[in-house]
Amino acid sequence: MYSVNYHRASSVADAAKLLKNGDAKLLSGGMTLIPAMKTRLAAPSDLVDVSRLKELQGVKVSGKTVTIGAATTHYDVSTDEKLKKACPALAHMASLIGDPAVRHKGTIGGSIANNDPAADYPAALLALGATIITNKREIAADKFFKGLFETALKEGEIVTAVSFTAPAKAAYQKFRNPASRYAIVGVFVTKGKDGVRAAVTGAGEDGVFRSKEIEAALAKNFDAAALGGLKVPAKGLMSDIYASADYRANLIAVMAKRAVATANA
Amino acid sequence: MSDVSFTVNGRRVSGSAEDRTLLVHFLREHLGLTGTHVGCDTSQCGACVVHVDGKAVKSCTMLAAQASGSTIVTIEGLADGAELHPVQASFKEHHGLQCGFCTPGMIMTATDMIARHPEGLDEAMVRAELEGNICRCTGYHNIVKAILAASETMAKGAKGKAKQAA
Numbered sequence: 001m002y003s004v005n006y007h008r009a010s011s012v013a014d015a016a017k018l019l020k021n022g023d024a025k026l027l028s029g030g031m032t033l034i035p036a037m038k039t040r041l042a043a044p045s046d047l048v049d050v051s052r053l054k055e056l057q058g059v060k061v062s063g064k065t066v067t068i069g070a071a072t073t074h075y076d077v078s079t080d081e082k083l084k085k086a087c088p089a090l091a092h093m094a095s096l097i098g099d100p101a102v103r104h105k106g107t108i109g110g111s112i113a114n115n116d117p118a119a120d121y122p123a124a125l126l127a128l129g130a131t132i133i134t135n136k137r138e139i140a141a142d143k144f145f146k147g148l149f150e151t152a153l154k155e156g157e158i159v160t161a162v163s164f165t166a167p168a169k170a171a172y173q174k175f176r177n178p179a180s181r182y183a184i185v186g187v188f189v190t191k192g193k194d195g196v197r198a199a200v201t202g203a204g205e206d207g208v209f210r211s212k213e214i215e216a217a218l219a220k221n222f223d224a225a226a227l228g229g230l231k232v233p234a235k236g237l238m239s240d241i242y243a244s245a246d247y248r249a250n251l252i253a254v255m256a257k258r259a260v261a262t263a264n265a
Numbered sequence: 266m267s268d269v270s271f272t273v274n275g276r277r278v279s280g281s282a283e284d285r286t287l288l289v290h291f292l293r294e295h296l297g298l299t300g301t302h303v304g305c306d307t308s309q310c311g312a313c314v315v316h317v318d319g320k321a322v323k324s325c326t327m328l329a330a331q332a333s334g335s336t337i338v339t340i341e342g343l344a345d346g347a348e349l350h351p352v353q354a355s356f357k358e359h360h361g362l363q364c365g366f367c368t369p370g371m372i373m374t375a376t377d378m379i380a381r382h383p384e385g386l387d388e389a390m391v392r393a394e395l396e397g398n399i400c401r402c403t404g405y406h407n408i409v410k411a412i413l414a415a416s417e418t419m420a421k422g423a424k425g426k427a428k429q430a431a
Contacts, residue, residue, distance in 0.1 A: 001285045001287075002285070003283065003284070003285055004284050004285050005284055006267060006284035006328060006330040006331070008330075027331070030326060030327065030328075030331065031308070031326060034287075034308075034326050034327065034328070035307060035308050035326060037285075038287075038306070038307075039307075047284075047328075049330075049331060051331070075320070098396075098397065099311070099396040099397025099398075100321060100374065100377070100378070100394055100396070100397060101311065101314055101321050101322050101323045101374070101397045102308070102323070102397060104320040104321060104322050105322055105323075105326070105327070179309075180309075181396065
């Protein structure tokens, strides 16, 4: 790791100020950033640690509205009793990230700001039609996730929370890379007052995306049987040493069926 | 450079370290606590697991500066003098180690797992919870056995204490 200056922010406003130092980066759980720094793939001059800020912690449920602070760990999301009642699919999804030690540190804000093309949270927030709240504005998930490791966040902008309306039904299924536990394909489906949404992670060349084919098939009938003849185009899907684009296309259909069956169970 | 201070295994310690110093290196090189191992150095193998503020974390993926102010427990802090912690005793009893390199991380992960599941564990749960710990001798069978046995011993111990208290 190259030399770096560590700062612990005392508030979000303080973090915004500290971010103006050189080529500073925000540090939350550090589960991606620190490994990237160790391999020198990332070399920020300064780190601004926001992981201990109380104002960024915790899950709030008010009626159907769920708000999760950006520095809430995957472990805290996966075990939150209020969330398990309001949106059990999201708590379950958080329990599938990495391993227990990673879940104790990694945070929802860090995951979505990084927007790894195989991360789980981007699919969940896109399918939930969530709003990403920053220190400057609110951004719809549909406009937030831009591409590989790319988001709508501007220089110096800090994710403070995410918020969504709990859907009537939801579920996430992923086919995991057996070594990294990242998704080779992950599908999050929801059925809410605005209809059906299905988001796919791990597969797209441009990162997370909504599947028109799945949404159209489920709009008429939210049942795994409605996905019987589903053909997902392989165009625009990733091919790598783990899976070809065709295989990923097939996995999307399989994971979507499993997710709908779980959501209906 | 930053000044860092922690409580490590019940002892207040402080020192000065470069900001890029990883917690595992601070423990091993500044404090001489070499029981915490560096296996893969890529956050995957779990040989470096320690408890920071009561939670199992990979100390190779955390800066010492991030942990400053925290309470840390390492493998050296588990035993009560000459008396092994129940998880350590169980690993010994069930031969839960072969070369022993992964053992500190396995035991720190196991104590955290048992603490989070007071209702008890079954084999599938233990195996799922061990996802972040790799044993290159592939000695998982006895590791799982040792953790299940320790979980039962500790549950009985807790009940015994509750009875005494009542």
